[in-house]
Amino acid sequence: MADAEEIEMFGRMMIALDILESSQEFGRMIPEVRSNMVYAKASAKTRADVLAIDGRITVVSGMPRACGRPRFGASSHMARLVIELRKTDPSVRAGIDFANTPELSAWLESYCARKGWAFAMINRAGEPESIRAEEEASMPWKAAAVIRAAGGRVPKIFYENGAVGKEPVSVIVGPEPIGIAREIAEIAREYRGTTR
Amino acid sequence: MADAEEIEMFGRMMIALDILESSQEFGRMIPEVRSNMVYAKASAKTRADVLAIDGRITVVSGMPRACGRPRFGASSHMARLVIELRKTDPSVRAGIDFANTPELSAWLESYCARKGWAFAMINRAGEPESIRAEEEASMPWKAAAVIRAAGGRVPKIFYENGAVGKEPVSVIVGPEPIGIAREIAEIAREYRGTTR
């Protein structure tokens, strides 16, 4: 039942969660829709194969707090996004979404340039109306747009500018959650330094 | 320190929270931005005078779950909305925000008609650009638009249709939280019955 892959996945998620919950600066990057952190099995086909934080990560007393536990199937949007992206780059198995503002996007673009990370923006105004109405159809379009915007690969960080009725969010992806938790905590700390 | 008003406010919030957390159907009405429940002091002037759920109310294992505790100052948006509305109707001290879809809005309109409750919609597309950019300035405009749309009074339920980058939400208000928790739980149950 609990195979070696699942054991490793739960372990990495818990350690990553500790990193996120210890970062007050990350708390300031949690969007209105709250953040989630997802981690897909190597063979993930559906959201049931993707571990995520049940109840998402919110902010309590100024600090990030996972409301529930990691659970397979606990994410819909982020889980399906990672599944789509993996069709192009199977090394991508984990992701975290976070806030997006024009100031942060501009800063992230230069931060990614310094790091040598691919960075991309997609404009959901370009999304066909027929697709936007249907949440399921929307994800393949979005993943394809992200990859196209990054020149055919999955970028390390990307964001979408806001559509009507949708809060814009940024996303960071990577092979597993401990690494991206450290990366986003560092981003939050460095960005915070520029805005004090 | 803990005066009679604060004691009563914490008590009503906890009982209201029990009602919300026991309603699986309400869980289906929690928007992406999560719900909050707020309760303003009779003399509330700023968000520090408004009790709210720290970390908002999210969904864990399919049930509504308050991530943190009631705390004065824990809400920004909903707290300021209630403070603005009270300038017109001081009997309004509590509110809960919940999901909004075209189907739910249509159903709510006829539900409110049955109940004899005022119901209103505001269109944030009508909001002047100069105001929209400034979150602080936005709230008085929004409250005024809600009251104008309801013919000069504070409606029982209202919603805004989505602006760019903003998830549309519905709001129910009333004099104290136990009553509106019961009302929203009944709404969730009845609406759920129509969509099964």
Place this chain on the structure above:
Amino acid sequence: MADAEEIEMFGRMMIALDILESSQEFGRMIPEVRSNMVYAKASAKTRADVLAIDGRITVVSGMPRACGRPRFGASSHMARLVIELRKTDPSVRAGIDFANTPELSAWLESYCARKGWAFAMINRAGEPESIRAEEEASMPWKAAAVIRAAGGRVPKIFYENGAVGKEPVSVIVGPEPIGIAREIAEIAREYRGTTR
């Protein structure tokens, strides 16, 4: 359903809980069996009429933490103890149990003398074997022993020295929880000062 007494009781419990959870020193006074805080209705006859912390108050990351919420019926032992004591002194409606060591007991005795509070110890070695075996029968014996030890009244603070298989605990009682939360937080702070 939610009458004025219940609203006030939940409100006082939440404010008292905030006081306890903010006291690191109280965390050092939580016994192995964990602390509970109970609050009986004015007409309480059974444990169902007594509000208590579901899951008791434990220590997480060095700070006191209520695991669950206040709930009627959530305590057995402390609830029945307060119900028995109220037969002699109906003004006693609330109580908190905490650790007991010989050093603390000696300190508490002189602290109570300074405060003008009645203080008592009961020796469960004096409890008849026939009673000890039966948890239900044990409580009236215990309450009577406490009251007898304090000269016919309910003492402010009392403790039992340990029986076989029972961790000794101290208890502080009073008319409502905010007051005793402040009292135990002050005790914890002052006692901590003497043991550094």
Place this chain on the structure above:
Amino acid sequence: MADAEEIEMFGRMMIALDILESSQEFGRMIPEVRSNMVYAKASAKTRADVLAIDGRITVVSGMPRACGRPRFGASSHMARLVIELRKTDPSVRAGIDFANTPELSAWLESYCARKGWAFAMINRAGEPESIRAEEEASMPWKAAAVIRAAGGRVPKIFYENGAVGKEPVSVIVGPEPIGIAREIAEIAREYRGTTR
């Protein structure tokens, strides 16, 4: 920082915790002092090398609930017990403590016989007074007594009968937490069947 052993340990603890928290019957086996579940590193020398549930496992709304998260160093008593036992049997790395009553002990003895598991009881009345007073000195004595009672090996399940001021508890040990969580959940289910 997060090495492969720690990742696996956190993963196994989380999966084990899910098993425990899903077992209502286990909830009825949680003692007054609450249960903990510990998991020692292969090279564990001190409690800082032992993962445990911060705040222990309590009962909320009738179900087992871990109050905090797994954290290295979160247990004192159970951590030191496992470290002592490992000096005789290094394969023992995990343990859970649970309730003890004369009825349960009698049932466990025959259950262990059926399973072919070593089972032992120690009598703390036999513990020298000089040792009992000193918590640190007490653990090696206790571990030695357990091993002696089981004929020179570490038994699968053991208990101590109560000393003055100490609640008697039972302990189950094994190589890692998922296995013992399943074992104790099965024990709780089967024992519950006999007492309905």
